[in-house]
Amino acid sequence: xxxxxxxxxxxxxxxxxxxxxxxxxxxxxxxxxxxxxxxxxxxxxxxxxxxxxxxxxxxxxxxxxxxxxxxxxxxxxxxxxxxxxxxxxxxxxxxxxxxxxxxxxxxxxxxxxxxxxxxxxxxxxxxxxxxxxxxxxxxxxxxxxxxxxxxxxxxxxxxxxxxxxxxxxxxxxxxxxxxxxxxxxxxxxxxxxxxxxxxxxxxxxxxxxxxxxxxxxxxxxxxxxxxxxxxxxxxxxxxxxxxxxxxxxxxxxxxxxxxxxxxxxxxxxxxxxxxxxxxxxxxxxxxxxxxxxxxxxxxxxxxxxxxxxxxxxxxxxxxxxxxxxxxxxxxxxxxxxxxxxxxxxx
Amino acid sequence: xxxxxxxxxxxxxxxxxxxxxxxxxxxxxxxxxxxxxxxxxxxxxxxxxxxxxxxxxxxxxxxxxxxxxxxxxxxxxxxxxxxxxxxxxxxxxxxxxxxxxxxxxxxxxxxxxxxxxxxxxxxxxxxxxxxxxxxxxxxxxxxxxxxxxxxxxxxxxxxxxxxxxxxxxxxxxxxxxxxxxxxxxxxxxxxxxxxxxxxxxxxxxxxxxxxxxxxxxxxxxxxxxxxxxxxxxxxxxxxxxxxxxxxxxxxxxxxxxxxxxxxxxxxxxxxxxxxxxxxxxxxxxxxxxxxxxxxxxxxxxxxxxxxxxxxx
Numbered sequence: 001x002x003x004x005x006x007x008x009x010x011x012x013x014x015x016x017x018x019x020x021x022x023x024x025x026x027x028x029x030x031x032x033x034x035x036x037x038x039x040x041x042x043x044x045x046x047x048x049x050x051x052x053x054x055x056x057x058x059x060x061x062x063x064x065x066x067x068x069x070x071x072x073x074x075x076x077x078x079x080x081x082x083x084x085x086x087x088x089x090x091x092x093x094x095x096x097x098x099x100x101x102x103x104x105x106x107x108x109x110x111x112x113x114x115x116x117x118x119x120x121x122x123x124x125x126x127x128x129x130x131x132x133x134x135x136x137x138x139x140x141x142x143x144x145x146x147x148x149x150x151x152x153x154x155x156x157x158x159x160x161x162x163x164x165x166x167x168x169x170x171x172x173x174x175x176x177x178x179x180x181x182x183x184x185x186x187x188x189x190x191x192x193x194x195x196x197x198x199x200x201x202x203x204x205x206x207x208x209x210x211x212x213x214x215x216x217x218x219x220x221x222x223x224x225x226x227x228x229x230x231x232x233x234x235x236x237x238x239x240x241x242x243x244x245x246x247x248x249x250x251x252x253x254x255x256x257x258x259x260x261x262x263x264x265x266x267x268x269x270x271x272x273x274x275x276x277x278x279x280x281x282x283x284x285x286x287x288x289x290x291x292x293x294x295x296x297x298x299x300x301x302x303x304x305x306x307x308x309x310x311x312x313x314x315x316x317x318x319x320x321x322x323x324x325x326x327x328x329x330x331x332x333x334x335x336x337x338x339x340x341x342x343x344x345x346x
Numbered sequence: 347x348x349x350x351x352x353x354x355x356x357x358x359x360x361x362x363x364x365x366x367x368x369x370x371x372x373x374x375x376x377x378x379x380x381x382x383x384x385x386x387x388x389x390x391x392x393x394x395x396x397x398x399x400x401x402x403x404x405x406x407x408x409x410x411x412x413x414x415x416x417x418x419x420x421x422x423x424x425x426x427x428x429x430x431x432x433x434x435x436x437x438x439x440x441x442x443x444x445x446x447x448x449x450x451x452x453x454x455x456x457x458x459x460x461x462x463x464x465x466x467x468x469x470x471x472x473x474x475x476x477x478x479x480x481x482x483x484x485x486x487x488x489x490x491x492x493x494x495x496x497x498x499x500x501x502x503x504x505x506x507x508x509x510x511x512x513x514x515x516x517x518x519x520x521x522x523x524x525x526x527x528x529x530x531x532x533x534x535x536x537x538x539x540x541x542x543x544x545x546x547x548x549x550x551x552x553x554x555x556x557x558x559x560x561x562x563x564x565x566x567x568x569x570x571x572x573x574x575x576x577x578x579x580x581x582x583x584x585x586x587x588x589x590x591x592x593x594x595x596x597x598x599x600x601x602x603x604x605x606x607x608x609x610x611x612x613x614x615x616x617x618x619x620x621x622x623x624x625x626x627x628x629x630x631x632x633x634x635x636x637x638x639x640x641x642x643x644x645x646x647x648x649x650x651x652x653x654x655x656x657x658x
Contacts, residue, residue: 139459160607195511316487
């Protein structure tokens, strides 16, 4: 008795403890959602059960008016990465904001320096998507070496009885694989590829002392010593168009490129012309510079595997992502340390 | 050696065919309009047969070639060769083990990933322009799935080693228990019941024909996936097709079929299925290595040297 009731946190704990009937939304902690990403869309009911979700996307008001009218006390925002940009200007319109929760791994859509200046914490989904992305990298690589997609189409259109043998592919054992970015995804990918007998080496911002693979100081050097180059790094100022004509020339005419990082890491125009002109042997791409637009010159090529940015998108990963997003929000609203904070330091 | 008659049963590899032509007197069985007549005319000249997964040396052929000394298979599988008849007649038999193990195992894992992650479907989704209208859906994670392997020979073991890199628990069924840490099941039905993905990697024999039948398919279930990189007759294909069409089986990755190159058309419209035209060993490097083994075995035999990869 006599306990101070804080509408932001008390309702949340009440719900966490499973006590009593569900609280009205107004008693739940506020969670701002500007635009719903896939995670929110899939699990909206779970979010509505725990939070007073401020749905900017459902309001007839233009964003700045909505924020002024409804989000002045919002302490946390859940943001998707495709369209949303958490800019310094946006933060100015959210005076109570203390936490930005990304619904994925990447945070290049968030102005981390502006967050640091405001003392706003940032959380992402940690490691939950890296296994599936690494798996997908292996799948895309085998698919391009063995032309799985073209072979499946060959069978389905009835060509096997008519044309006989399908063209031969390329062996994987013994190939030198250069991994660009030996982070969570790159490390898991390297472990998987070793089991296939690949010789793995890498380039990363810094040499990893614990890594047992050869380090190459530049991506060009890595490409010179690789048959296959796999992009696993994040998109930053430094990695934009990292894969350019110099790198592709170094990779060579029998080289294969796999991109499971971000589209803008590759100079897409150059890559397309190299593929069309046969200056590299093939490519598998899950990401593009301007999704969902994919250069149509690629559509007729047999040595290319195309994928609509699904490297991380499994039911299981999304379940894990929900757990970690909820875990971070739980932690924040109970003044505990975040599970997967992202450093906002330089 | 260019007077030694070698009978090649079907087109299988240009390099092999050219080399056989150079080194021996090559007869191409598939170009003969009247095969029975051809055999009786050439019976005395043919001392070797080169076969593969499509056509080999059955009892009738062996009996028709009294001068036959060796059957050299362009495959590791021996299901097209009547081994008993060869033993009876003192005919040597060789195959192409080891050189194709990696490619076949790679393909098995590739099929698993392609089925669970819908890689071929996704490629079509982009090329058709569908991505501009909306995102593709969520698929199923591969890492950590329970893999059940039927046949833990060279290829089965190679599949297991790769799958371990994805933290997949491995279990298997074999004629006999092997000295490994993988979980052994004495029945294929039990193996299927305890697996998310069942992969066929054993040899085709009368005992293993239809080893994957209705009971096994039911045990694998509506979330289970069957991968066949063995031989088409390992699976009761009619049961497999109806299970897939009716949703009683979760998916399938098939490189082999009962009556290649015919593939049941009811599968063509299913997105939980990947269909390949028997490309298990189909890489430039491996087919050349296989061809060199066939040539090496023939040359060894005809110069009275020990065979490289004898089976009989």
